[in-house]
Amino acid sequence: MLYTRCLVRFTAIFTSGLLLLWSMAAVAESGWLQLNMPRGVTSVSREVYDLHMLILWICVAIGVVVFGVMFYSMYFHRKSRGVEPAKFHESTKVEVVWTLIPLFILVGMAIPATKTLIKMEDIGDTEMTVKITGYQWRWHYEYLGKDIGFFSSMSTPREQVYNLAEKNPDYILEVDNPLVLPVDTRIRLLTTAADVIHSWWVPELGWKRDAIPGFINDNWTLIEEPGIYRGVCAELCGRDHAYMPIVLHAVSKEEFAEWVQQQQQPSTALSAAD
Amino acid sequence: MAATTHDVHDGHGEHHHGPAKGLGRWLFTTNHKDIGTLYLLFSLLMFLIGGSMALIIRAELFQPGLQLVDPHFFNQMTTMHALIMVFGAVMPAFVGLANWMLPMMIGAPDMALPRMNNWSFWILPFAFTMLLSTLFMPGGGPASGWTLYPPLVLQTGDAFPFVILAIHLMGISSIMGAINVIATIFNMRAPGMTLMRMPLFVWTWLITAFLLIAVMPVFAGAVTMLLTDKYFATSFFNPAGGGDPVLFQHIFWFFGHPEVYIMILPAFGVVSQIIPTFARKPLFGYHSMVYATAAIAFLSFIVWGHHMFTVGMPLTAELFFMYATMLIAVPTGVKVFNWVATMWRGAMTFETPMLFSIAFVILFTIGGFSGLMLAIAPADFQYHDTYFVVAHFHYVLVPGAVFSIMAAVYYWLPKWTGHMYNERLSRIHFWLSVIGVNILFFPQHFLGLAGMPRRVPDYALQFTEWNMVSSIGAFIYGISQLLFVYIVIQTIRAGDKATDQVWEGARGLEWTVPSPAPYHTFDTPPKISATNAHG
Numbered sequence: 179m180l181y182t183r184c185l186v187r188f189t190a191i192f193t194s195g196l197l198l199l200w201s202m203a204a205v206a207e208s209g210w211l212q213l214n215m216p217r218g219v220t221s222v223s224r225e226v227y228d229l230h231m232l233i234l235w236i237c238v239a240i241g242v243v244v245f246g247v248m249f250y251s252m253y254f255h256r257k258s259r260g261v262e263p264a265k266f267h268e269s270t271k272v273e274v275v276w277t278l279i280p281l282f283i284l285v286g287m288a289i290p291a292t293k294t295l296i297k298m299e300d301i302g303d304t305e306m307t308v309k310i311t312g313y314q315w316r317w318h319y320e321y322l323g324k325d326i327g328f329f330s331s332m333s334t335p336r337e338q339v340y341n342l343a344e345k346n347p348d349y350i351l352e353v354d355n356p357l358v359l360p361v362d363t364r365i366r367l368l369t370t371a372a373d374v375i376h377s378w379w380v381p382e383l384g385w386k387r388d389a390i391p392g393f394i395n396d397n398w399t400l401i402e403e404p405g406i407y408r409g410v411c412a413e414l415c416g417r418d419h420a421y422m423p424i425v426l427h428a429v430s431k432e433e434f435a436e437w438v439q440q441q442q443q444p445s446t447a448l449s450a451a452d
Numbered sequence: 453m454a455a456t457t458h459d460v461h462d463g464h465g466e467h468h469h470g471p472a473k474g475l476g477r478w479l480f481t482t483n484h485k486d487i488g489t490l491y492l493l494f495s496l497l498m499f500l501i502g503g504s505m506a507l508i509i510r511a512e513l514f515q516p517g518l519q520l521v522d523p524h525f526f527n528q529m530t531t532m533h534a535l536i537m538v539f540g541a542v543m544p545a546f547v548g549l550a551n552w553m554l555p556m557m558i559g560a561p562d563m564a565l566p567r568m569n570n571w572s573f574w575i576l577p578f579a580f581t582m583l584l585s586t587l588f589m590p591g592g593g594p595a596s597g598w599t600l601y602p603p604l605v606l607q608t609g610d611a612f613p614f615v616i617l618a619i620h621l622m623g624i625s626s627i628m629g630a631i632n633v634i635a636t637i638f639n640m641r642a643p644g645m646t647l648m649r650m651p652l653f654v655w656t657w658l659i660t661a662f663l664l665i666a667v668m669p670v671f672a673g674a675v676t677m678l679l680t681d682k683y684f685a686t687s688f689f690n691p692a693g694g695g696d697p698v699l700f701q702h703i704f705w706f707f708g709h710p711e712v713y714i715m716i717l718p719a720f721g722v723v724s725q726i727i728p729t730f731a732r733k734p735l736f737g738y739h740s741m742v743y744a745t746a747a748i749a750f751l752s753f754i755v756w757g758h759h760m761f762t763v764g765m766p767l768t769a770e771l772f773f774m775y776a777t778m779l780i781a782v783p784t785g786v787k788v789f790n791w792v793a794t795m796w797r798g799a800m801t802f803e804t805p806m807l808f809s810i811a812f813v814i815l816f817t818i819g820g821f822s823g824l825m826l827a828i829a830p831a832d833f834q835y836h837d838t839y840f841v842v843a844h845f846h847y848v849l850v851p852g853a854v855f856s857i858m859a860a861v862y863y864w865l866p867k868w869t870g871h872m873y874n875e876r877l878s879r880i881h882f883w884l885s886v887i888g889v890n891i892l893f894f895p896q897h898f899l900g901l902a903g904m905p906r907r908v909p910d911y912a913l914q915f916t917e918w919n920m921v922s923s924i925g926a927f928i929y930g931i932s933q934l935l936f937v938y939i940v941i942q943t944i945r946a947g948d949k950a951t952d953q954v955w956e957g958a959r960g961l962e963w964t965v966p967s968p969a970p971y972h973t974f975d976t977p978p979k980i981s982a983t984n985a986h987g
C-alpha cells in the first residue's frame with residue numbers, strides 16, 4: 179500500500195519534472211526568449227548595446243515614477259472616496275523643476291551617445307575593403323584589389339516559403355555564397371545599390387547602412403569572434419525584400435587567406451588559359 | 453472682429469430655419485456641425501477600411517511562410533494601410549472634431565469660411581475612391597511604403613499618377629481646412645475670449661493648422677517631382693540622370709515629421725479638455741501647455757534627419773539631428789507632468805472618455821520613451837527599419853491619436869446627439885481596446901530588437917511566437933472596434949436624455965448650449981470672463 183503510494187507519487191514528480199524540463203527547453207529553443215538586441219561581436223556593437231540598455235533603464239525608471247504617481251493619484255484622489263478637489267492649477271517653481279530635470283537627464287544620455295557615434299563614424303585605417311552592392315533581390319560582394327566578386331542569393335527553396343516542405347532552422351536566412359571576412363581585421367565596407375535603395379544589416383556587427391544607387395556609403399567593422407552571422411535587407415526594396423538575406427562567415431586570418439587563394443584560383447586558371 | 457461676424461451671418465442667414473431635408477442637406481451644407489459629422493463618419497469608414505488592411509497584414513504574419521497573399525500585394529497593403537489611416541482616418545477625424553467643437557468653444561456661430569469648408573470635405577471621398585481604385589489597376593496599387601521613396605516608387609504601375617493626384621487632393625483639402633481653422637480662431641472669437649483664455653483644444657488646433665499650411669505644400673512639391681521624374685524625363689531623384697534619391701527623403705521628412713505632430717497635437721488638446729473635467733480640477737499649467745505645444749511645433753521642423761540616420765549623413769548633421777530630437781522630450785515631458793498634476797488631488801471619476809484619456813497618457817508616454825531611444829543615433833543604426841520602429845509609431849498613433857479620438861467622441865457625443873451613450877458597453881469597448889492594443893503592439897518591440905525588419909510578409913523562425921501573439925492582439929483590437937460602431941449608432945438613435953452640462957466637472961462654452969446642440973449656436977456672441985474661460 180505504502181509502496182504503491184510512494185511509487186505513484188514518485189512517478190508523478192518524475193514526469194512533472196520531465197515535463198517542466200522539456201517545456202523549459204522548448205521555451206529556450208523557441209522565440210519566446212528573443213526579447214532583446216544581441217550584444218554582438220564587435221566593440222561597436224557592444225557599445226551600442228550598452229547605450230541601448232542605459233537609455234532603456236532610464237526610461238523604465240522615469241516610467242515607474244510618473245506612472246506610480248499617476249496610479250497613486252487614481253487610487254487616492256477618487257471622488258468615490260469622498261475627496262474634495264483641490265483648486266491649484268499652476269506652480270512656476272514645480273514647472274521649472276520638471277523642465278530642468280529632464281534636460282539634465284538628456285545631457286547625461288547625449289554624452290555617451292556622442293562618444294559612440296564619433297567612434298562609429300571614424301573609418302580610420304582599414305586593412306581591406308569589400309564593396310557591397312544591393313540588387314533586387316540579392317547582394318553582390320566585391321573584394322577590392324583581390325579580384326574576387328560574387329553574387330549572394332537566398333538559398334531557401336521556394337517550397338519552404340509556400341509551406342510545401344518543412345522549413346530549415348535557418349529558413350530565409352541562408353544563402354548560396356556567404357560573405358567571408360577575417361576576424362581581428364579592420365575592414366572597410368562600402369555599400370551601394372544598382373537599382374533601388376536597400377539596407378545592409380547584420381545585427382551582430384551593431385549597425386545597418388543604406389545601399390543607395392548613385393551613392394557609396396563608407397562603413398567599417400572589426401569582428402572579434404569567428405562564427406556565422408546572419409542578417410537581412412532592412413529597407414523595403416520591392417516584392418522579394420524579405421528574401422535577400424545576408425550570411426557572414428567570420429573566419430581566422432589564416433582560413434581567410436586560404437579562402438582568398440581558393441577563390442582566386444579559377445580566375446587565375448582562366449587568365450592562364452587565354 | 454464684430455464686422456466679420458456680421459458678414460458671416462449675412463452669408464448664410466437663409467439657413468436659420470434649420471437643416472434642409474434629404475441628401476441635399478449633406479451635399480450642400482455649409483453648417484459646421486453637419487460638416488463635422490461628415491468628416492467624422494468618413495473617418496470612421498476609412499478607419500474600418502484601413503483596419504481591414506491591417507488585419508490582412510497581421511493574418512499573413514500569423515505564421516512564417518506565405519499563406520494568404522502575394523508579397524507584392526502585401527506591400528500594397530502596408531502602403532495603403534498607412535496612407536488611409538494617416539490621411540483618411542486620423543487627420544479627417546481631428547478636422548471633424550475641429551469643425552464641431554472650435555466654433556462652440558470660442559463662441560462663434562460657424563467656421564469663418566463655410567463654403568470652403570464644404571469643399572474641403574467633399575474632396576476627400578473622391579480622393580480616397582481614387583486611391584482605393586488603384587488596387588484594381590494593372591500592376592496594383594502603390595507598394596513602396598507610404599514614404600514613397602524613389603527609385604522604388606517609380607516602379608509603380610498604372611496606379612502611379614492616380615496616387616499622386618489623390619495625394620494632391622488630400623493636401624488641398626487639408627490646407628483649406630487649416631486656413632479655415634486659422635481664420636475662424638483669429639476672427640470669430642466671442643468678445644472677451646482672448647487667446648490665452650482659449651481652451652487647449654483650440655490652441656493645439658491653431659498650432660496644428662500652421663504646421664499643415666507649412667508642410668503640405670512641401671509634400672505636394674515632392675510628389676510632383678516624382679511625377680515628372682516618371683513621365684516627363686526629369687531627374688530630380690534619378691541618379692542615372694544626375695539626380696539624388698536622398699533629396700526626396702530630405703523633402704519627404706521635412707513634411708513627414710511635422711505631419712506626425714499634426715496627428716498628435718490635437719490629441720494633446722483633447723486630453724487636456726477631458727482630464728480636468730473628470731478630475732474636477734482646472735488644467736495644471738495652462739500657460740506652459742500652450743508654450744510646450746508651440747515648442748514642439750517649432751522643434752518638429754528641425755528634426756527630420758532622425759528618419760535618415762542610416763542613409764549616411766556627415767557626423768555633424770547626425771549630432772545636430774540627435775540633439776534636436778532629444779530636446780523634444782522636454783516639452784513633451786512638461787505636458788505629461790501637467791496631466792498628472794491635473795489629476796493630483798482631484799476628485800476623479802472614470803467614465804469612458806477619462807479611461808481612454810488615462811490610457812492615452814500612459815501608452816503615449818511609452819511611445820515617447822521608445823521615441824527617445826530611437827533618437828539616439830548610434831542605437832538607431834540597430835533600431836532603424838525594424839519592428840521596434842513599427843511598435844514605436846503605433847504606440848504613438850493608436851493608443852495615442854486614435855484613443856484620443858475615441859475619448860473625444862465619447863466625451864462630446866452626448867452634446868452632439870442629445871443622448872448618453874451606453875456606459876457599460878463603452879467600458880467593454882475600452883477594456884477590449886486597451887488589452888488588444890497592447891497584445892498587438894508590445895511584442896513588436898521584442899521582434900524589432902531581436903532583428904525582425906519591417907515591411908516583410910515573411911520572417912525567420914525565431915520570430916514565430918511573438919508574431920502570433922501580435923496577430924491575436926490585432927484581431928481582438930480590430931473586432932472590438934465594431935462594438936464602437938454599434939455604440940455610436942445606438943447613441944445616435946436613442947439613449948438617456950443628456951443634460952446641457954453632460955459631465956459634472958465640465959467647463960467651457962460648449963456645455964452652456966443645449967444637448968443636442970441646436971443647428972445654430974451663438975448667433976449672438978456670449979460674454980467671456982476670466983472665470984468661464986478654458987475648461
Ligand SMILES: [Cu+2]
Binds near residue numbers: 376416419420
Ligand atoms: Cu530590401
Ligand SMILES: [Cu+2]
Binds near residue numbers: 709
Ligand atoms: Cu520624426
